[in-house]
Amino acid sequence: MASITPQELNVLIQQTYKVENEFNELKASYAHLQDTVEKVVEFLPTAIWILNNDNTAFLQNSHARVLWELLQLLEYRDEDYEIKFNTRSYLVKSSSYKDKIMFSATDITEQKRKENLATMGQMAAHLSHEIRNPIGAISLMSSTLKKRVIPENVPIVEEIQKSVYRIDRIIKATLMFSKGVQPHKHEFEWSKLRESIDTAVTYYSYSKNIEFIFPQNDFVMNADKDLLEMLFSNFITNAIDAIEEDENEEGVIEIQHIQNETYHIFKIYDSGIAIENKKDLFAAFKSTKVKGNGLGLVLSRQIAEAHGGSVELSSVEKKYFEVKIQI
Numbered sequence: 001m002a003s004i005t006p007q008e009l010n011v012l013i014q015q016t017y018k019v020e021n022e023f024n025e026l027k028a029s030y031a032h033l034q035d036t037v038e039k040v041v042e043f044l045p046t047a048i049w050i051l052n053n054d055n056t057a058f059l060q061n062s063h064a065r066v067l068w069e070l071l072q073l074l075e076y077r078d079e080d081y082e083i084k085f086n087t088r089s090y091l092v093k094s095s096s097y098k099d100k101i102m103f104s105a106t107d108i109t110e111q112k113r114k115e116n117l118a119t120m121g122q123m124a125a126h127l128s129h130e131i132r133n134p135i136g137a138i139s140l141m142s143s144t145l146k147k148r149v150i151p152e153n154v155p156i157v158e159e160i161q162k163s164v165y166r167i168d169r170i171i172k173a174t175l176m177f178s179k180g181v182q183p184h185k186h187e188f189e190w191s192k193l194r195e196s197i198d199t200a201v202t203y204y205s206y207s208k209n210i211e212f213i214f215p216q217n218d219f220v221m222n223a224d225k226d227l228l229e230m231l232f233s234n235f236i237t238n239a240i241d242a243i244e245e246d247e248n249e250e251g252v253i254e255i256q257h258i259q260n261e262t263y264h265i266f267k268i269y270d271s272g273i274a275i276e277n278k279k280d281l282f283a284a285f286k287s288t289k290v291k292g293n294g295l296g297l298v299l300s301r302q303i304a305e306a307h308g309g310s311v312e313l314s315s316v317e318k319k320y321f322e323v324k325i326q327i
Contacts, residue, residue, distance in 0.1 A: 045106075047060075076096070135171065159205070187221070217257075266323040
């Protein structure tokens with residue numbers, strides 16, 4: 001066996017060091033690549049699972065760990081599909097590479113909700129247009145009938161008018177929701193708006209003794225008076241319903257007003273029953289009361305926001321809604 005000269009041994013050692021350095025660099029690059037992939041997967045707003053051929057997890061992000069029960073329901077398909085899990089909707093995609101299978105589940109609940117709302121809005125708008133003509137005719141005929149009936153029957157006609165007014169409010173709200181809130185602003189005094197609100201209240205049926213306390217001092221507003229009438233009418237009718245459901249035979253509905261350099265601020269309080277399901281307060285077509293259509297508070301908030309303001313439910317002991325309208 002030929003002996004290795006010192007020079008050859010030195011070259012061999014240098015080559016060994018070189019190979020080791022290249023291996024360490026390759027190992028570091030792989031670790032960096034793996035770390036980058038894990039961070040990218042973690043950054044995605046989607047649940048990601050990469051499975052081995054024995055269905056054990058090769059890689060998964062935190063969204064996937066939370067939804068580990070959902071993984072048991074997934075199946076490999078060539079096409080994308082939707083699945084419902086725990087009241088949420090998910091879009092599932094799947095693919096394979098060598099001995100690995102990847103699943104992704106994207107939460108599309110909000111997207112589906114918006115699609116459903118759009119469909120419901122279009123359907124409701126169509127029905128509202130169809131209903132509006134006969135309602136107009138009934139309103140006109142009831143006004144004529146009221147002048148001709150004997151005095152004992154006048155209350156019956158007035159109840160018809162109140163019902164027609166209520167349907168008309170629902171139609172207006174539905175059409176506004178489908179088309180969007182577009183305010184036409186002009187200056188007017190609060191007293192004019194208060195008169196319109198007082199008139200609207202007379203068209204709403206209730207059986208209990210309710211005291212209405214509205215601001216008596218006058219001030220100028222630059223807003224869409226008709227829209228604000230709808231906003232306040234929504235809150236007042238909701239308050240009336242809350243008092244009607246309360247065990248007391250009397251109730252109070254109060255609107256307080258203050259203003260600063262930026263906003264008119266209205267605080268709307270009632271003595272009726274407390275609001276139970278607060279998370280659905282501003283959800284369209286979800287009503288917290290038996291008689292509601294789920295649009296009143298949604299539109300009220302949209303009207304306030306269209307005037308540069310907001311609607312919020314207070315979290316203090318005495319519950320009230322705070323409505324801001326930009327000056």
